[in-house]
Amino acid sequence: MPELPEVETIRRGLSERCIERTIREVKVFCEKSFVGPKEVVLGARIVAIRRRGKALLFDLSNGVTMMMHLRMTGQLVWDSSESSEKHVPSFAGGHPTEDFFRRMPGKQTRVEFDFDGGKLFFNDQRKFGFVKPIPTKEVEEDKFIASLGPEPWEMRAEELFSVFQRRKGSPVKAILLDQKVVAGIGNIYADEACFFAGVYPGRLAGTLEVQDAAKLLEGAGKVMQASIDSGGSTMATYVRPDGSRGDYLEKFAEVFRREGKECRRCGAEIVKVRVAGRGTHYCPECQK
DNA sequence: CTAGGATCCTGTCAGC
DNA sequence: TGCTGACAGGATCCTA
Secondary structure (H helix, E strand, C coil): CCCHHHHHHHHHHHHHHHCCCEEEEEEECCHHHECCCHHHHCCCEEEEEEEECCEEEEEECCCEEEEEECCCCEEEEEECCCCCCCCCCCEEEECCCHHHHCCCCCCCEEEEEEECCEEEEEEECCCCCEEEEEEHHHHHHCHHHHHCCCCHHHCCHHHHHHHHHHCCCCEHHHHHHCCCCCCCCCHHHHHHHHHHHCCCCCCEHHHCCHHHHHHHHHHHHHHHHHHHHCCCCCCCCCECCECCECCHHHHHCCCCCCCCCECCCCCCECEEEEECCEEEEECCCCCC
16 A cells, blocks of 8 residues: 555645535445445535544544545546546545546446545555545544554654664564554655664664664654655555656665665665565664 | 564555 | 566564
8 A cells, every 4th residue: 555655645635625625426346345334424525534543534424434444556647627627636645557547437446435426436456445434433443543553753763672672683674664553654664764763674673772762763754754755655556636646666765676776775676585474675884 | 661573455466 | 478476665463
């Protein structure tokens, strides 16, 4: 799934276009992708779109909130019915595919929302993502939402350090990826935060100092903010809500997907290995 | 409680 | 061309 910056970028883009619009119809093409009865969102108006970690929360006028999680391959495509070229999405964020810019719904469209004045398509190649309506008052009690840790910039170094102490046998990257510890960090930003902090992602948490925790949080915050500012990342993967490409990776990524290339800091070759079951990129000179 | 691996699902790509 | 295995910007479940 897109990580925090991509989800935030989608949230902002969709907010500009969907708020105050009413859901007139919902088409569920994949049962697994829509949890619960679709009727509870029909006829309701979107009043706000929130984000918590990597989850989007669409607050509706009838006391229901639609939670959406894109997981690995989810994408959201907004198509304004006013558009003269209806096959061109006026707006898209998520994992692009060949039919990304073709007419929707496509092969990977799992749910379609028809609004007054536009359509929203929830596409998801691997079907890991989902839409789940829940009462707005119960959002905070949702099992996933309730278990989320703080956003990176809200976390104190001492808090993270105490997790390092408790889980001293885990690679630091596994802890950064754990949404219960910190919310919003995924594979890209975990690698980038480790580069910023000069820490090898596979290093066991028990060997880190509180200063390392501080650097990791600072790095995650800076790298994610920079990504949000540039409209999210891309690598022929994620595009901005208005269809233009986010360019975070090209411009700012120091290690992610840069294996075989020179480290911009020291010139050493960036290496790709496997840590915590995930592809992991790092500079063997800068990160210990 | 922790750590590690399998699992959900579809598609693509490298290597034979 | 076809097959096979590895892998993928996530998170959960199961096991030891």
